[in-house]
Amino acid sequence: MKIAAKKFEGYIFALPGFIYTVVVLGYPLIYNLILSFKDLNIRNLRSGNAVLVGLANYKQLFTDSTFQLILRNTFIFTIGSLVFQFTIGFILALFFSKKFKLAGPIRGLLLIAYMMPIAVTAMLGKNIFGVSEGLINDLLLKMGFISEPVQWLVSTSTALIAVIAVNCWIGIPFNMLILTSGLTNIPQRVYDSAAVDGANAWQRFYHITLPLMRPAIMAVLMLGFIYTFKAFDLMFIMTRGGPLNSTDVLGTYAYKLSFTKYQFSMGAATGMVLFCCLLVIGLFYLRLIAGEED
């Protein structure tokens, strides 16, 4: 009897939050799925008589060359960002896991880049990659890497590079933070005994650090994929997806379809494609951490 009452108490606290989440997230998600099989647009929004069209929206998306470009951009943006932010984040994590006085405070300080409103970061990126007023062009000119200013955000071939660069700046501190916490969990005695056995620095890194870091590395890569793949704010402020869709990704494209072309069902279908891609990686991530749950 007493145990039953105890359990009941738990529900009093847990249920409101759970119900709230299900209603506020679950309902729109199902609504979005249904919407993606309909033909809701600006013309029939008022009347509400959008008919079911089955997979027609998806068919239209995948045969559209713009959408193929969007998919390509999304993957290039995600993989490109992951490679650089992970590599640099890992190097910084190795450095900041050393014991010295300023390690903690400065490592924390770098997190400001991660916490800044992305709208501001994007605006700053727009300035820094500007043609004549930009810091990047000025530095590259002064160092002699280029002879005339690069039209970073104006040219379709360089805009995505600039956006990836800014996104790496945002992502590096997060990668560093998670990897550092993974590194500090490796007991020092493992390294000590390896040193006794005569392992050099590279061997210690390859045979001890990397294998023991595997869970943290997997987690940071999967989380990085999830966070990067759904990007929206950065492109929306920095380039508006332009020039000529060259920085459009699934997130911005779904928005454009729904709110500039008012093709709500097409926007919903694009959202579903985004969701399915995230779900695949998300399930791997859940499997990874499910083992750590109690």
Add this chain to the structure above:
Amino acid sequence: MLEKIKFTLNSRRGRKNIIFSFLAMLIAVIFLFPIYWLLMMSFKPDIEIFAKVLTYYPHEFTIQPWLENLQNQEFLCSLRNSFMIATTSMLLSIIFGVPAAYGMGRYKVSGRKIILLTFLVTQMLPPSLMLTPMYLIFNNLGLLGTYLAPAIAISSGAVPFIVIILRPYFKSIPRSLDDAARIDGCNLFQSFFRIMIPAIKTGIIVVVVISFLSGWNDLAYSMTFNVKAEMRPLTANIYKFQSKYGTRWNAIMAYGAILVIPVILVFVFLQKYIVGGLTAGAVKE
């Protein structure tokens, strides 16, 4: 003192400490240069901004770009909207999130594992996916153009986040503490509010701050659900101000700097808690 410095310079550990700290500072300077750039641009007069040669610090210092924003009615209105949206979403997140974290942390609620995994999945849902369905639902409910619409949307992600971050805090409270409270005559809610919440003060501060910032930093929801520009927060009006000012980068940078101030303040005062909170949430649970 001098002895101490001498010792530091001579010992191997001391030298390592100095060299590494110097390197760390160098990394920080390079990495955070864009933020320095944001601030410096905001103190440059127009002439310097439009000059052919790029300056790396304001040769002529002015606070005009800041004043321009702070005297602008539209800017002040956006600032108020930012506060309203962030506060409303924070309140919703806390009201639903904190008790849920407690319930799931202290009691053997059945299906706890499934609920936790569901909450983790919600962290993967992008705003750009939720925009279309939520817009249409809020449209039917007549919520478009209110602070509540973006606040509900933002809190939908923050509630699960709070549960993920705060649950371990609640779990760490010794069982004897709530038993003692109950024996002393506290009822269920009294022990929650008077004993449990104060016991995990730092955790509460972290989630309050992070949920406020997630509302403060939001762009997608506030921009889409608040059709009228006068209801939009600073993040969503950046674009409008950008085109309005043209290439007036100093005014735009001052605008951005004001938007970053709360983030910097949080950092100065709460850095170590936030760092702990973020790591706890990402890798385990």
